[in-house]
Amino acid sequence: MEIKVLTDSFYQVNTDALVVAIYEDEAYQEGLVKELDEATGGIISSLFERKEFRGKANETAYIH
Numbered sequence: 001m002e003i004k005v006l007t008d009s010f011y012q013v014n015t016d017a018l019v020v021a022i023y024e025d026e027a028y029q030e031g032l033v034k035e036l037d038e039a040t041g042g043i044i045s046s047l048f049e050r051k052e053f054r055g056k057a058n059e060t061a062y063i064h
Contacts, residue, residue: 010036024055 010018010032022033028048029037037044043063047053053061 010039022053022055026055028055 006013010020020033020036022028022044026033028034028044033044040063044053047061047063048055053059
């Protein structure tokens with residue numbers, strides 16, 4: 001397995017898996033997270049709205 005840390009747009013990355021850090025004080029309706037939410041059909045905002053994910057320490061969400 002090869003792991004790389006990139007700052008490119010996720011649209012430009014050819015990969016089988018993508019890891020994104022979202023912190024609880026970060027607005028999920030802005031910037032890269034908003035773009036990712038739109039690209040996934042609103043999955044991220046749905047997780048926050050249903051309180052299934054809050055971005056707290058040691059909390060993870062697996063989206064496939």
